Amino acid sequence: MSTTQEKIEKLREMKKRLWMGGGAKRIEKQHESGKLSARERVACLLDENTFQEMYLFSQHRCTGFGLKDKEQAADGVITGLGCVEGRQVFLASQDFTILGGSVGEVHADKICQMMDMSLKCGAPFVMINDSGGARIQEGIMSLSGYGRIFYRNVLLSGVVPQISIIAGPCAGGAAYSPAMADFIIMTKKAGRMFITGPQVIKEVTGQEISSEELGGFYAQTAYSGVVHFVADDDEHAMEICKKLLSFLPSNNMEDPPDFSEGELLVSENPVLNKIIPDNPRQAYNMKEVILNIVDNEDFLEVQEEFAPNALVGFGRINGRSIGIVANQPMVMAGVLDINSSDKIARFVRFCNAFNIPLITFVDVPGFMPGIQQEHGGIIRHGAKMLFAYSAATVPKISVIVRKAYGGAYLAMCGKDLGCDRVVAWPTGEIAVMGAEGAVSIIYKDEIEKSSNPKKTREEFISEYQIQFANPFIGAGRNLIDDVIEPQDTRRYLSLALESLRTKRELRPQKKHGLIPL
Numbered sequence: 247m248s249t250t251q252e253k254i255e256k257l258r259e260m261k262k263r264l265w266m267g268g269g270a271k272r273i274e275k276q277h278e279s280g281k282l283s284a285r286e287r288v289a290c291l292l293d294e295n296t297f298q299e300m301y302l303f304s305q306h307r308c309t310g311f312g313l314k315d316k317e318q319a320a321d322g323v324i325t326g327l328g329c330v331e332g333r334q335v336f337l338a339s340q341d342f343t344i345l346g347g348s349v350g351e352v353h354a355d356k357i358c359q360m361m362d363m364s365l366k367c368g369a370p371f372v373m374i375n376d377s378g379g380a381r382i383q384e385g386i387m388s389l390s391g392y393g394r395i396f397y398r399n400v401l402l403s404g405v406v407p408q409i410s411i412i413a414g415p416c417a418g419g420a421a422y423s424p425a426m427a428d429f430i431i432m433t434k435k436a437g438r439m440f441i442t443g444p445q446v447i448k449e450v451t452g453q454e455i456s457s458e459e460l461g462g463f464y465a466q467t468a469y470s471g472v473v474h475f476v477a478d479d480d481e482h483a484m485e486i487c488k489k490l491l492s493f494l495p496s497n498n499m500e501d502p503p504d505f506s507e508g509e510l511l512v513s514e515n516p517v518l519n520k521i522i523p524d525n526p527r528q529a530y531n532m533k534e535v536i537l538n539i540v541d542n543e544d545f546l547e548v549q550e551e552f553a554p555n556a557l558v559g560f561g562r563i564n565g566r567s568i569g570i571v572a573n574q575p576m577v578m579a580g581v582l583d584i585n586s587s588d589k590i591a592r593f594v595r596f597c598n599a600f601n602i603p604l605i606t607f608v609d610v611p612g613f614m615p616g617i618q619q620e621h622g623g624i625i626r627h628g629a630k631m632l633f634a635y636s637a638a639t640v641p642k643i644s645v646i647v648r649k650a651y652g653g654a655y656l657a658m659c660g661k662d663l664g665c666d667r668v669v670a671w672p673t674g675e676i677a678v679m680g681a682e683g684a685v686s687i688i689y690k691d692e693i694e695k696s697s698n699p700k701k702t703r704e705e706f707i708s709e710y711q712i713q714f715a716n717p718f719i720g721a722g723r724n725l726i727d728d729v730i731e732p733q734d735t736r737r738y739l740s741l742a743l744e745s746l747r748t749k750r751e752l753r754p755q756k757k758h759g760l761i762p763l
């Protein structure tokens with residue numbers, strides 16, 4: 247019979263061995279490829295001494311392929327809970343040193359248990375991916391494991407924030423779990439996501455491409471928009487994750503963390519009076535507008551590389567989180583196209599689910615004309631914005647900075663979509679379409695019949711501009727609450743957000759609406 251002390255010693259040894267995962271050599275290999283180990287990643291994300299591991303002693307049940315009775319530490323995934331800046335999160339970190347971090351029955355079960363706890367406790371779920379995908383030796387049980395994870399991704403969706411960090415391979419159907427999370431952070435060097443890898447693509451289509459070109463950070467941000475944040479390395483990924491969490495509530499029943507310091511900061515910002523160029527055709531950087539309005543010029547941009555004609559991201563006003571949506575006149579004049587519509591609609595829905603007020607800065611010439619856009623379904627994609635904004639019941643405030651034309655005026659949260667406050671700068675222009683296009687349609691005959699069509703056209707354009715290129719018609723019809731100097735915007739938003747803190751908006755009961763997917 248062993249003594250108590252001997253039992254304790256044995257436990258210590260067991261834990262020490264299991265903590266080493268696949269062993270020093272494999273951890274060294276992990277480091278050589280620019281990656282931290284699964285445990286180092288957890289330590290990097292969580293506040294010191296807050297990690298409580300669950301299921302360290304888990305073992306797989308596979309008996310074939312030489313795996314019978316072979317210990318695979320923690321079955322290749324570290325699971326547990328801890329704190330990020332004092333707030334609880336549940337997490338799973340795949341250990342590539344154990345069977346390539348592949349997902350078997352028990353591995354999946356551990357992830358599912360964390361997701362269940364996260365749902366019960368109302369705390370975010372963070373998944374760190376570094377895996378060869380479905381564990382080949384476990385066949386259907388592995389696929390079933392993925393199915394159980396996907397099912398929980400959906401249960402958690404809109405209840406607790408879900409963040410996926412892609413710190414290694416994430417291939418095949420495995421990529422669908424991060425895809426159903428709210429945000430994906432990918433590391434530059436090691437992160438790869440694809441449904442079918444380069445080999446299969448070559449066999450099936452004959453196309454040749456490297457794994458980085460196919461599913462590395464550039465492809466999955468700039469081309470596909472699947473990834474929301476790019477990190478230089480694992481440490482940077484954890485920093486982004488912490489920062490992102492700081493803007494979010496722990497669950498849909500809470501408000502985001504409040505960093506306000508009592509009194510409202512309502513000072514003017516004269517810089518804003520000088521940002522909009524005199525020439526309405528000239529671009530300016532909308533990020534400058536945003537940075538001059540949010541607290542401490544702190545704006546966490548989401549999907550920076552994807553559809554850069556639109557900007558979405560998080561900031562704070564007086565210490566309280568806001569979701570910011572804006573057009574970017576520096577890129578394609580800030581026009582709305584398929585990708586920017588998808589980007590905005592998704593972001594609006596996230597903010598609405600997690601009680602984050604939406605501030606929309608509008609400078610949009612319209613929806614993008616073009617055969618590709620029409621055949622690509624701009625009607626369906628643009629409708630997502632109208633749907634998402636109309637469905638959102640969080641406080642909604644729009645600032646018409648300059649152009650607000652046609653359907654895009656409405657799609658950027660016009661008053662009629664249930665926007666709580668619409669305010670315009672004196673540079674605002676609101677009309678069905680721009681002067682050139684409008685004059686060509688409504689004065690077609692007059693221009694054709696004129697002895698000097700060019701001059702007549704110019705006269706009509708100038709008349710149209712005087713009539714419509716201002717915010718006062720909208721203000722006169724109560725579609726714009728006020729016209730303010732740009733420098734007063736932060737003050738205006740502070741007071742409006744404060745007044746909307748108690749906003750309650752009830753909608754008819756239904757199973758769910760049918761957003762045009």
Ligand code: HXC
Pocket residue numbers: 344345346347348377378379380381382383389392393415417418419420
């Ligand atoms: C079991 C696996 C594995 C897997 C890797 N390993 N993937 N074991 N099942 N899916 C093991 C390897 O055998 C090896 O074990 C160790 O992990 C490290 O793998 P290496 O190949 O040596 O590493 P590396 O060269 O870095 O290559 C990593 C890799 C490659 C690119 C991920 O291993 C790979 O292509 N794996 C298969 C990926 C894949 O096709 N998975 C299935 C996707 S489909 P030893 O003992 O030799 O060190 C899928 C379906 C999900 O996931 C469906 C859900 C609905």
